[in-house]
Amino acid sequence: MFAWLETSGIAALWAVALARAPHGLRNRFQRPLWLAIVMIALAMSMHLEPVTAALANVVPDEHWIDLSKHLFSIVDAAAVLWFILGAADRRRHTTPVFGTAAAVMAALVLLDLAAPPHARNQIAPDPATPGVPDAYWWVFFLFHLLADTTCGIVCWLYGRQDTPRLLRLGLLLFGTGTLLASLLWVLKLVYLQTRSPDLGPLFSPVTGAEAWFMAVGAALPVALQLRAHRDHRRTYRGLAPLWRDLTSANPDVVLKPGNRLSALAMPLQLRLYRRVIEIRDAMIVLRNYVTPATLEAVRRHVAAQSVPAHLTDAHVTACWLAAALDARRNGHAPQSQTVNLAGPDATDLDEETAHLLQVATAYCAPSTGTYRASPAGAG
Known part of the structure; x- marks a missing residue:
């Protein structure tokens, strides 16, 4: 019922990525944020059914499609965390962030290879269905939970400091989006333990709300730039x-x-x-x-x-x-x-x-x- 929320939120993220592209490509300080938005939009898009169906035409084995999406999402989460931490204290935590991401990706691949033959890397409603071990999902979900929660807390802390109003609101909204992502990983961990059918329908609306909060938060600096450009134009003509x-x-x-x-x-x-x-x-x-x-x-x-x-x-x-x-x-x-x-x-x-x-x-x-x-x- 809420599939439209997820689809529209992802579309909004792509729209913001396109709007920020000229400035993001030219400005080396804005480029990491722009790349992070693109990667978030791409990672979310890869979980949409039409995209999955299109990938199936390229890679016939759905198991490798699932694993590739999971590995890419780890890179995406690490890139967003790297930018947020760097923007907060002007230092790049490249080695610990991407080193941890590489270790998590290696662990996922090893757990996948050690698992019995399985068609998909998905949490099956029946635990008896062959698949990757629960340790695979614990490693996957906990890394996302840690990365997204850290991003959300940092955005909220800096969004409450003495910054321009629109930028402050943008940080708070973007941070709320990443905290909603944390909620999604908590729900999936609970689902992993309970296999409750009541939890599955919540994943799509939470993802949609997460995408919308991130899109609006990332769009506000664009609105700030547009307003500054409008003021400069008005002054120039005046x-x-x-x-x-x-x-x-x-x-x-x-x-x-x-x-x-x-x-x-x-x-x-x-x-x-x-x-x-x-x-x-x-x-x-x-x-x-x-x-x-x-x-x-x-x-x-x-x-x-x-x-x-x-x-x-x-x-x-x-x-x-x-x-x-x-x-x-x-x-x-x-x-x-x-x-x-x-x-x-x-x-x-x-x-x-x-x-x-x-x-x-x-x-x-x-x-x-x-x-x-x-x-x-x-x-």
Whole structure:
């Protein structure tokens, strides 16, 4: 009845893997997580009936298909544990994690070879059915239980620390998914001991819930990246009117890209960074066209416009930029500037960009247009 939950959860994992592929392949720090998501999706997919049927057409012996899926799932669990531990404390536990995984895989192969002839590596409802010994399943399930429980606990511990909200929620959801995987292994251990028919129907919905929690948890960082890209795009466009006027009057401040193709291929964040630098450089040039009388007139004008206090500096800057542009276009000579027109001190690029966006918004605001039309602005 809940087969759709498992299928849809695995499909969601594949969708997240595809969405993260461009960033995961380029960024060496994100590549392990992306590979882990792909391996989780692949390991779960291999247990779906259509996939098993397709494998049967390639490998006619179902026994070897079962064993291969189990061995691959060990590699998958080790890879996820390796990434989570590395992301948590920035150290890679390669030898203990993959060494243990190799030992478990060797044990499974030896137990399988030592077992009497059997058609499948599955827990048969009747214990008398020939198959691998219970030790095979204990080794298999306990390794998964240990790996998934460790991943879940680490994700929950780091998901409760001081991290961005979406990333924190993503860690908690991904950790919940791995803990649901632990629940699945506990259920299978109980089934191994009891062979209760009531437990079998629980495996698929628990797997589906596990896949959905992991998919949503892994997708949230993508949502964070998309939101950051949207904010950068909005800021880039918001700065455009101010940037066009300032750079048209001061073309020398424009940083020349290598060629048009490289400019189009430049990441948006880098283009935004260049635009901020060019606006700042143009402001340094234009401030030498602002006289003390003009600056005093600008301040009186802004004070009369009922501008919110936190935007006063941005509106003053927008108005003196408009006055400086007019002075430069009219051929006025620059003069040494004794007044600090640099604006508030910014501790990082984000603060600098936010301030310039306020200036750009004020530059297009009616108050600046009113100043241009006033006798002081026209003068």
